Amino acid sequence: MSATSDAVTRPGEPPEVLFLDRVAGSVGGRAIWSEVSLRVRAGEFVAVLGPNGVGKSTLLKALLGLSPVTSGRIRVLGGRPGQHNSRIGYLPQRRAFDPTTRVRGADIVRLGWDGDRWGTPLPDRLSGARGRNARDRVREVIRLVGAESYADQPIGQCSGGEQQRLLIAQALIRRPELLILDEPLDSLDVTNQASVSALIQSVCRSQNVAVLLVAHDVNPILPYLDQVIYLARGGAVMGTPEDVITAETLTMLYGTPIEVLRDRAGRLVVVGQPDSRPDHRP
Numbered sequence: 001m002s003a004t005s006d007a008v009t010r011p012g013e014p015p016e017v018l019f020l021d022r023v024a025g026s027v028g029g030r031a032i033w034s035e036v037s038l039r040v041r042a043g044e045f046v047a048v049l050g051p052n053g054v055g056k057s058t059l060l061k062a063l064l065g066l067s068p069v070t071s072g073r074i075r076v077l078g079g080r081p082g083q084h085n086s087r088i089g090y091l092p093q094r095r096a097f098d099p100t101t102r103v104r105g106a107d108i109v110r111l112g113w114d115g116d117r118w119g120t121p122l123p124d125r126l127s128g129a130r131g132r133n134a135r136d137r138v139r140e141v142i143r144l145v146g147a148e149s150y151a152d153q154p155i156g157q158c159s160g161g162e163q164q165r166l167l168i169a170q171a172l173i174r175r176p177e178l179l180i181l182d183e184p185l186d187s188l189d190v191t192n193q194a195s196v197s198a199l200i201q202s203v204c205r206s207q208n209v210a211v212l213l214v215a216h217d218v219n220p221i222l223p224y225l226d227q228v229i230y231l232a233r234g235g236a237v238m239g240t241p242e243d244v245i246t247a248e249t250l251t252m253l254y255g256t257p258i259e260v261l262r263d264r265a266g267r268l269v270v271v272g273q274p275d276s277r278p279d280h281r282p
Helices: 056-063 105-114 128-144 160-172 190-206 247-254
Strands: 016-027 030-041 045-049 071-076 088-091 178-182 210-215 227-232 235-239 259-262 268-271
Touching (some): 016 056, 016 210, 030 071, 030 227, 030 235, 056 071, 056 178, 056 210, 056 227, 105 128, 160 178, 160 190, 178 190, 190 210, 227 247, 235 247, 247 259
Parallel strands (some): 045 227
Antiparallel strands (some): 259 268
16 A cells, blocks of 8 residues: 555545655664555554564654654654654553552553643542543443453453453543554463454444554454554565465565465464564564
């Protein structure tokens, strides 16, 4: 998919959320990807894929205005990177909460409302309309992610999939127009990977939120995607899953044999992706 022209949104077409035109990035003076062009509209689910060390997280930082690019143009929510971060929900890479962590799941979600402010928030009953609004919104996003049954438990006692749902709720609490998720499926088992992937697509559609998700393995999220960006060996390929996820394209990109098969239901399955390289994660 080419995004090299500034197309005007047509009547009835979802608004543009992200626009990248031949963008290149580097880390420590080393080029890591180039010629990344993409247009993402509201309600689309897009994945940034590739092994560790190819600059997936660096691309997210560029969109947030935290890392400059070496060439090309980026427009985020109609402005320059970093200009509209208050309209973006962001879930960074993380480790699981320690089992001894006693903070309630609902309180972790509440941090997304005003956790960037200094000091301890007043109890909702003392903070007037703002406190009531915060309480109502916390419960609303907890219902949205299906976490009602465990939101009042200590976060450390929740499973990995339950913790991830609560953190997604935290990222959604301010009604973002763009949701950026950095490896949210990492360390989850196969069942939870599928469950969280389906949840993200449901949120994307029902809330009309554009989602950009970083992942190493495409298979858990493949049935839910509208577009993909594959990064590897300093190059990039972009487009719909059907266009990009082919044996020929991925073999060329990775420089190693990749097979793309179909299961009994006709769904694509990628076999032979290079292993991650945990020693370097831009």
